Amino acid sequence: MTATIDYGNLMHRAMRGLIQEVLEDVRDNGLPGEHHFFITFDTQHPDVQIADWLSDRYPGEMTVVMQHWFDNLTVTEEGFAVTLNFGDAPEPLYIPYDAIKTFVDPSVEFGLRFETQESDDDEDDVEELAPVEPIVEDVSEKISESLKDKIEEKLSDTAPGEKKDADVVSLDSFRKT
Template identity: 65%
Template sequence: MSRSIDYGNLMHEAMRGLIRKVLQDISDNGLPGNHHFFITFDTSHPDAELADWLSDRYPGEMTVVMQHWYDGLDVTPDGFAITLNFGDAPEPLYIPYDAIRTFVDPSVEFGLRFEQQESEEEDDDSEENTLDQTDEDELEVAEEPSKDAEIVSLDSFRK
């Protein structure tokens, strides 16, 4: 019986651990300086929790922005809970780490992308949906994160 080292899954586990540590620091100490996060996640993940109107509006994925206003950040070993303001409506979310597709901090040009196991055709057909929660009382579409951010791709680790 031959065995091999699964570098792709080990890297994903390490990257999710980094996100958990960053969020735990934010929970303990707040967001420093200009740091803010664009977090894209799979809204259909079985453990993701979000309001029905959000999952109906964004059935595949959604990008939230953690910046000006957020509340109740609770970091757990498997994911995090947070309340964000969507157009004058505070909404609680629970995002499992394994539902995260991208994590970007444009203030320092840092980003992580988790490659999906699905076919590339399905990826090309998916529509990126971005919601910007801000301290304003209106629903806004966020601008794309800086394209200069360093994205770590795991394709080179896959067989």
């Protein structure tokens, strides 16, 4: 019996299970509404499978977007495979859940960040996982000013009386003080 409960690893497994369940639903039913994912992963993870030119271009980490076009989504207990478009060139990727650093769905301002911290014990090269930090924040603050201007310009192009698709609402207005 262990001396302590490893809550950090238990949380990581649970959150990676959540990602697996979400991806299985997307595989079976497609992306609903405006949902899309930004997935950042460690390109040096031993089980990641990406084209050599991608690992050369992104030697540490890479962020992929699953939104308008993706194909061949396969979800397993250990990770997922998907074909994404890079400059009109479809590329197959395999990303194990253990390689994921962040999983974000900006359409609903939801995200997960998986942080690792190295063990102080030099004899043991096992990484200890830091607690999972859920990211629920107003992502509009991270949008560059030029992108904000383009969005406002697009919104102002909407004719009077024409229905807009959605309005961005900050969660700050709902927070208790």
